[in-house]
Amino acid sequence: MSLNSQRGRRASDELARSLLEAGALTPDWTETFRAVPRSLFLPDLVWAHDMATGRSVSVSRSDDPTGWERTAYANVPLVTQWDDGAHTGSEPGTVPTSSASMPSVVAAMLRDLDVSEGMRVLEVGTGTGWNAGLLAHRLGSGNVVSVEIDEAVADQARGALLRAGLHPETVHGDGGDGWPEGAPYDRVIVTAGVRALPPRWLEQSRPGGVILAPWGTHYSDQDALVRLTVREDGSASGPFVRMVEFMKLRDQSLDWNRFREHVPEFPGDADVSSATVALTDLGDRYEPARFVMGLCVPDCAHVINRPDGRTARAWFFDLTSRSWAAAVFRSGEREATVYQSGPRRLWDEVEAALRWWVGRGEPSHTRFGLTVTAEGQRVWLDDPADSWAV
Template identity: 85%
Template sequence: MRRDSRQGSRAGEELARDLLEAGDLTPDWAEVFRAVPRSLFLPDLLWAHDMATGRSAPVSRSDDPVAWELAAYANVPLVTQWDDGRHTGSEPGTVPTSSASMPSVVAAMLRDLDVSEGMRVLEVGTGTGWNAGLLAHRLGGANVVSVEIDEAVRERARGALLRAGLHPVTVHGDGGDGWPDGAPYDRVIVTAGVRAVAPCWWEQSRPGGVILAPWGTHYSDQDALVRLTVREDGSASGPFLRMVEFMKLREQRLDWNRFSGHVPDFPGDADVSTTTVALTDLGDRYDPVRFVIGLRVPDCAHVLNRSDEGTARAWFFDLTSRSWAAADVRGGEPGAVVHQSGPRRLWDEVEAALRWWVGRGEPSHTRFGLTVSAEGQRVWLDDPADSWAI
C-alpha cells in the first residue's frame, strides 16, 4: 500500500497545533517542526510505547503504513532499538536502548534550551537524529554537534539527516566526553537520563551557557529535567524543571546484577523491626517523594516487587557496601515488617528522608536544584547556599 503523504502532512499540522496550544511548542519553533517532520527519521519497524501500561507494540510501515504514519505523528515515545542492537525480530526486546522521544518532550526541551541565532549547541545522544535536525534547521548545521555512542544508531541518523538536507556534525563517541573540537558551546542538551553531570559539559561551555539534562539518582528510574547555568568560576547550577523519564546514558546505567551477592539467604542475620510507614508513602512513578528520597538517601537503589497474592516487598541496596533492607507488606494490613542487614541502616535512612520531606511541607521537585563543580554534585532546597553532597 502506498503511503499517503497528505495524511502525514495533516497529522503533522495537527500535532504542531496541539503542542502550541499546550505550550510545549513555542511559535519560534513551530515552523521548524513543520519543516522537519519526525517521520523522516523513523525506521520502517518501530515500537509504540504506551505510557499507561508500560508496554511497547510493534508497528511496521511495510505491513501497515497507515498505523505507522499515525504512530509517527502521535505524541508517544517510539522505541527504535532494543538491547543495544542485539535484538532481532518484531516482538519487543528486553531493554529499550534507543528511541524517538515524545514530541511534546522534544518541543518543551527545545523551548527550555532557549537558543538564538549564532549559538553553538552540543547534543549528547543523537538517537534518530530528529532533535539534531530540528536544531540544525534553526541554527545551521555548522553550529550543531551531536554525539552518539552507538555507531549503527549514529549511521542511521546521519543517513536520515542527509536525506532531509540537514548537515549537523554527527560524531561516533561517548557523549560523556563531549566534543572538544567544537567547543566552546553556548548550549548543551542531553537526551539520555544521567546520574552524574559530566565535567566536560560545563568545561566545554562558555560562561553563561546552559546545560539541559534529565538527571536523577539510582534510587529510581525517575529523571528530573535540570537547567544548569555555567558560571565564571567553572561550576554550573540551576533548578529542576519537571519530571521526565529517559533511557539512561549507557555508562551510567544501573547494573542490578551487582546486588546478586547482597542477600545470599533471606532474611539471614538481618535485624527485624516493624514500621507504620506504608509502601504507598514511598510514592509511585512521577511522585516527588520518590525523587526526594533519592536526594536524601544517596548511593541507594530501590525496587518494589509485587505478587499476585497482594503482598509486596520493597528492596533497598547500598551501592558502596553489602548493606540492604527489605520492607514486607501484606494486602490490607497497615505498616510493614522490615529487615535490615549490614553497617548501613538503609530503611532508617528512608524513614528519616520521609520525615525530612514532610517536615518541610512536602516540597515538589521544582523547589530543588543542583550545583556541579570539580568537587562533585550538590543538591539544594530553595537556596543553593544550603546544599548537600549527592
C-alpha cells in the same frame, strides 16, 4: 508533492498544532516542527511504549503503513533499538537502548533550552536524529553538533538527516566527552539520563551558557530535568524544572546484577521490625517523594516487586556495601514488616528522609536545584548556598 508527502505534511501540521495548544511548543518553534517531520527519522519497525503499563507494542511500516504513520505522529515514546542492537524480530527485546522521545517532551526541552540565532549547540545522544534535525533547521546545520555512542544508531540518524536536507555534524563517540572540536557551546542539551554530570560539558560551554540535562540518582529510574547556567569560574548551577525519564548514559546506567549476592536467602539473618509507613508514602513513578528519597538516601538503589495482587516488597540496596533492606506490604494490614541486613540501616534512613521531607512541607522537585563544580555535584533546597553532596 506525492500523496504520502501530503499526508505526512498534514500529520506534521496537526502535531505542531496540538503541541502548541498544549503549551509544550512555543510559537518560535512551530514552523520548524512543521518543516522537519518526525516520520523521516523513524525506522520501519518501531515499538510504541505505553508509559502507564510499561508495555511496548511493535508497529511495522511494511505490514501496517497507516498504523505506522499514525504512531509516528502520536505523542508517545517509540523504542527504536533493543539490547544494544543485538535484538532481532518484532517482539520486544529485554532492555530498550535507543528511542524516539515523546514529541511533547522534545518540544518542551527545546523550549527550555531557549536558543536564539547564531548560538552553537551540542547535543548528547543523537538517537533517531530528529532533535538534531530540529535544531539544525532552526539554527543552521553548521551550529549544531550531535554525539551518539552507538555507531549503528549514529549511521541511521546521519542518513535520515541527509534525506531531510540537513547537515549537522553527527559524531560517533562517547557523549560524556562532549566534542571539544566544536566548542565553545552556548547550549548543551542531553537526551540521556545522567547520574553524575561530566565535567567536559562544563569545560566546553561558554560562561553564561546553559546545560539542559535529565539528572537523577540510582535510587530509581526517575530523572528531573535540570537547567544549569555556566559561571565564569567554570561551575554551573540551576533548578530542576520537571520530572522526566530517559534511558541512561551507558557508562552511568545501573547494573542490577551487582545485587545478586546481597541477599543469598530471604530473610536470612536480617533484623526484623515493623513500620506504619504506607507503600504510597514512598512515592509513585513521577512523584516528588521518590525523587527526594534519592537525594536524601545516597548510594542506594530502590525497586518495588509485586509478586501477587496482595503483596508488595520494596527493596533497598547499598551501592557501596552488602547492606540491604526490604519492606513487605500486605493488603489489609496496617503495618509493613521490615527486614534490614548489614552495617547500613537503609530502612531507617528512608524513614528519616520521609520525616525530613514532611517536616519541610513536602517540597516538590521544583524547589530543589543542582550545583556542579570541579569537586563534584551538590543538591540544594531553595537556596544554592544550603546544599549537600549526592
